[in-house]
Amino acid sequence: MTAGHERFIATDGVSKTYNPRRADQVRAVDAVTMHVDRGEVLVLEGPSGSGKTSLLSLIGCMSRPTAGRIVVDGRDVAKLAESELTLERRQRFGFIFQQFHLIADLPVIENVLVPLYPTEMSLRWMAARLRSAIRSTSALCESATCGKSTSTRLRSGRAPGRIGRTREGN
Numbered sequence: 001m002t003a004g005h006e007r008f009i010a011t012d013g014v015s016k017t018y019n020p021r022r023a024d025q026v027r028a029v030d031a032v033t034m035h036v037d038r039g040e041v042l043v044l045e046g047p048s049g050s051g052k053t054s055l056l057s058l059i060g061c062m063s064r065p066t067a068g069r070i071v072v073d074g075r076d077v078a079k080l081a082e083s084e085l086t087l088e089r090r091q092r093f094g095f096i097f098q099q100f101h102l103i104a105d106l107p108v109i110e111n112v113l114v115p116l117y118p119t120e121m122s123l124r125w126m127a128a129r130l131r132s133a134i135r136s137t138s139a140l141c142e143s144a145t146c147g148k149s150t151s152t153r154l155r156s157g158r159a160p161g162r163i164g165r166t167r168e169g170n
Contacts (some may be wrong), residue, residue: 006038007071008038008040008072009067010033010035010071011034011059011068011071013031013032013067013069014031014033014055014067014068015029015030015067016028016054017066029051029054029158030069031068032068041137058070064078073092073093075088090115094115109131113126
């Protein structure tokens with residue numbers, strides 16, 4: 001950790017095996033050690049089937065590792081009870097799933113905010129936080145390879161599994 005940076009997420013030898021000890025066993029994540037500092041933007045990229053989604057679901061407390069440690073903001077989340085994992089997901093993480101499951105009558109921003117509604121956060125605060133995340137992602141995409149058509153697909157609910165280029169009010 002460098003001066004001025006606070007460790008937010010750390011994995012140590014994290015592995016995830018689906019269907020262990022069966023003929024169809026798959027080791028989706030294999031001994032990953034990494035860290036992300038608070039405020040850092042990280043891009044996971046790789047070919048289909050390389051374990052990106054499995055790793056994100058582990059870090060985001062959606063599933064448990066077969067081996068290794070995952071520490072989020074100082075807590076070893078792999079050891080938490082299911083009720084505590086639910087609170088971690090609600091308070092720390094936001095997910096946009098590959099399948100989307102969007103509510104057709106809501107704009108994308110409101111679809112993203114839906115899981116936050118049962119919390120004590122104000123709608124104004126949630127919307128401001130989301131707009132900030134979109135601006136950060138947009139800046140990242142400006143310097144990376146996000147295609148111009150991504151914002152159109154996002155607005156229409158057909159985005160390719162990432163928040164791409166968006167403009168306020170679109």
